[in-house]
Amino acid sequence: MEQQEFIFQSVPAHEGVKEKERESSPRVYTVSEIVSLAEDLIEEAFPSVWVVGEVSGYRVPTSGHQYFSLKDENSVLPAAIFKGTIPGPMFELKDGLEVICRGTLSLYSKKGIYQITIDYIEPKGLGELQLAFEQRKKKYAEEGLFDPARKRRLPFLPRKVGIVTSPTGAAIRDLLNIMRRRFPNIDILISPARVEGEGSASEIARAIELLNKRDDIDVIIVGRGGGSIEDLWAFNEDEVVRAIYNSRIPVVSAVGHEIDFTIADFVADLRAPTPSAAAELVVPIREELRESVKRLRERLQDGLMRYIKTRSEILTDLKSRLIPPTKRFPDRYRDIDNMRDRLVYSIRSIYKMQLEQLGRLQAELRHLSPLSILSKGYAIVTKKGEAVPVRSSKDLRKGDEFEVRLYKGRLDGKVTKIYEG
Amino acid sequence: MSGGNSIKKDVSYEEAFSKLEEAVRALEKGDLPLEASIKTFEDGMKWAKICEAKLAEAKGRVEVLVKRGDDVVVENFDTGSSGD
Numbered sequence: 001m002e003q004q005e006f007i008f009q010s011v012p013a014h015e016g017v018k019e020k021e022r023e024s025s026p027r028v029y030t031v032s033e034i035v036s037l038a039e040d041l042i043e044e045a046f047p048s049v050w051v052v053g054e055v056s057g058y059r060v061p062t063s064g065h066q067y068f069s070l071k072d073e074n075s076v077l078p079a080a081i082f083k084g085t086i087p088g089p090m091f092e093l094k095d096g097l098e099v100i101c102r103g104t105l106s107l108y109s110k111k112g113i114y115q116i117t118i119d120y121i122e123p124k125g126l127g128e129l130q131l132a133f134e135q136r137k138k139k140y141a142e143e144g145l146f147d148p149a150r151k152r153r154l155p156f157l158p159r160k161v162g163i164v165t166s167p168t169g170a171a172i173r174d175l176l177n178i179m180r181r182r183f184p185n186i187d188i189l190i191s192p193a194r195v196e197g198e199g200s201a202s203e204i205a206r207a208i209e210l211l212n213k214r215d216d217i218d219v220i221i222v223g224r225g226g227g228s229i230e231d232l233w234a235f236n237e238d239e240v241v242r243a244i245y246n247s248r249i250p251v252v253s254a255v256g257h258e259i260d261f262t263i264a265d266f267v268a269d270l271r272a273p274t275p276s277a278a279a280e281l282v283v284p285i286r287e288e289l290r291e292s293v294k295r296l297r298e299r300l301q302d303g304l305m306r307y308i309k310t311r312s313e314i315l316t317d318l319k320s321r322l323i324p325p326t327k328r329f330p331d332r333y334r335d336i337d338n339m340r341d342r343l344v345y346s347i348r349s350i351y352k353m354q355l356e357q358l359g360r361l362q363a364e365l366r367h368l369s370p371l372s373i374l375s376k377g378y379a380i381v382t383k384k385g386e387a388v389p390v391r392s393s394k395d396l397r398k399g400d401e402f403e404v405r406l407y408k409g410r411l412d413g414k415v416t417k418i419y420e421g
Numbered sequence: 422m423s424g425g426n427s428i429k430k431d432v433s434y435e436e437a438f439s440k441l442e443e444a445v446r447a448l449e450k451g452d453l454p455l456e457a458s459i460k461t462f463e464d465g466m467k468w469a470k471i472c473e474a475k476l477a478e479a480k481g482r483v484e485v486l487v488k489r490g491d492d493v494v495v496e497n498f499d500t501g502s503s504g505d
Binding site: 155156157159160167176180183184185186187188189190191192207210211286289290292293296297299300301303304306307310311 | 433434435438441442444445448449451453455458459462465466469472473475476477478479480481482483484485486487493495498500
């Protein structure tokens with residue numbers, strides 16, 4: 001303020017300079033005086049100018065102001081953007097970028113340099129937002145946020161669809177109408193957010209996070225209706241990009257019209273060209289599903305019927321081949337009959353022979369059995385209570401009781417005397 | 422995981438539908454023994470039923486998250502003006 005007052009006061013003095021020069025005694029200025037005069041001249045001559053040039057020596061000290069030079073082949077003009085003087089989204093300045101800017105030329109009296117203080121800047125050729133978009137897209141791509149391997153498949157039939165958009169906007173009507181037309185009983189949960197203007201990016205990000213805290217949402221549609229690049233800008237903001245990237249639930253972006261692209265489209269699992277298209281991508285047509293289940297059910301029934309039919313045909317065929325052999329081969333059958341007769345005869349004669357042999361063997365056996373020996377007058381002596389026959393007089397002692405088996409009947413006895421054999 | 426011997430309720434529509442398709446294909450091939458064929462048919466019919474149940478499961482609710490102080494609650498969303 002002080003400086004301005006000084007400048008103001010110095011204007012008449014400036015006019016007086018010429019007079020005094022003519023009077024041949026030169027006026028001696030203080031540094032402050034001359035710098036102020038120069039500043040005054042410059043600011044008066046260039047209150048607001050547009051300058052095109054290349055950014056060079058770009059730097060941002062901790063103050064947050066941005067300093068650089070604008071240059072062309074021959075000249076350099078120092079430039080400054082003071083923090084907070086340029087509203088809205090900013091693209092990234094860097095060396096080599098050609099820019100068009102508007103500002104005031106001023107003199108920085110402490111250093112005696114003049115500079116342009118910029119209040120508007122845009123990249124040459126591209127729109128400012130367009131450039132910011134390209135720069136961010138490149139940055140996120142390099143960071144791997146758009147990696148195709150991260151893209152998840154959408155659920156075939158979501159239990160519940162989450163929608164992040166303005167509850168009063170154009171998109172919600174289209175989304176609801178189309179989804180409910182396709183699947184009348186679809187469940188939908190709207191997580192509301194303003195989709196343009198200051199703070200909308202935070203609201204969108206938070207709305208996505210809220211849906212992620214639930215366990216009933218199978219897919220999220222994030223979007224809004226069409227608008228200018230400024231209107232859609234929230235979908236290029238870091239908060240939204242990160243929220244989509246971090247979403248546990250698959251996200252479909254549905255921002256603006258078919259021609260509009262935002263960073264959200266690249267980071268989402270699927271980009272829908274419009275909100276209406278998103279509704280179609282997310283929700284199947286119920287009648288079509290019913291129809292295909294019905295068709296499969298019919299095929300099951302037909303399949304089983306055909307199976308049974310085929311099997312019974314095979315059975316009929318096999319049965320028809322099971323004609324009694326007498327009908328198919330009468331001669332053979334007679335042969336078999338004869339054979340059987342002969343077999344029976346043979347078996348009978350073998351049986352008879354065996355029977356006779358058995359009789360003979362039995363007779364022989366009888367001959368050899370102890371009983372047949374006993375019939376000849378022999379006897380078996382066993383010690384009382386034992387089964388082993390007594391073979392030697394040494395087997396018994398005087399007074400031992402013994403048993404005598406005869407051909408017919410038994411006798412008990414007692415040893416009275418022993419004669420050694 | 423092939424074969425339809427484990428029929429659970431908490432499968433997705435998609436899973437149930439692919440089980441149904443599997444059953445149809447197996448049966449149509451016609452090379453299963455009789456008992457397996459009947460079992461495949463029965464399983465397929467069960468999957469078809471589950472598919473149909475899944476399609477009828479949703480309630481057609483349209484709700485909206487609303488901030489109530491520090492809490493976020495679920496309320497019905499007024500779709501009256503949506504034109505349907």
